[in-house]
Amino acid sequence: PYTTDTGRLFESMYEAGASASETLQQIAKIGDAEHWRVRDGELNIVEAEVLGAGGFGVVTKAIFCGMTVAVKSARQKVSTFQNIPQLCNELRVLRHLRHPN
Numbered sequence: 001p002y003t004t005d006t007g008r009l010f011e012s013m014y015e016a017g018a019s020a021s022e023t024l025q026q027i028a029k030i031g032d033a034e035h036w037r038v039r040d041g042e043l044n045i046v047e048a049e050v051l052g053a054g055g056f057g058v059v060t061k062a063i064f065c066g067m068t069v070a071v072k073s074a075r076q077k078v079s080t081f082q083n084i085p086q087l088c089n090e091l092r093v094l095r096h097l098r099h100p101n
Contacts, residue, residue, distance in 0.1 A: 023084055036095045038064065045071055056090055
């Protein structure tokens with residue numbers, strides 16, 4: 001088995017001593033390279049239509065490329081390093097998730 005660039009980033013995010021901002025920039029760069037990052041303007045979130053909520057965030061209806069999709073948004077801003085591990089755990093799973101509905 002092999003580890004993707006993203007997997008390596010998640011494993012080593014504590015080692016380099018990077019700031020929260022630098023770590024988020026690394027995540028965005030890898031998301032672009034692996035084609036799982038959604039850019040501003042590609043997604044129209046319908047905030048009035050909440051589909052669910054959990055410990056990490058809220059799931060709302062959105063439109064992406066003309067399709068109805070579900071979007072998970074973090075409850076808290078991920079601007080401090082203490083929140084990044086939770087974000088990375090979510091990304092580790094969700095970047096591979098494709099649901100037929």
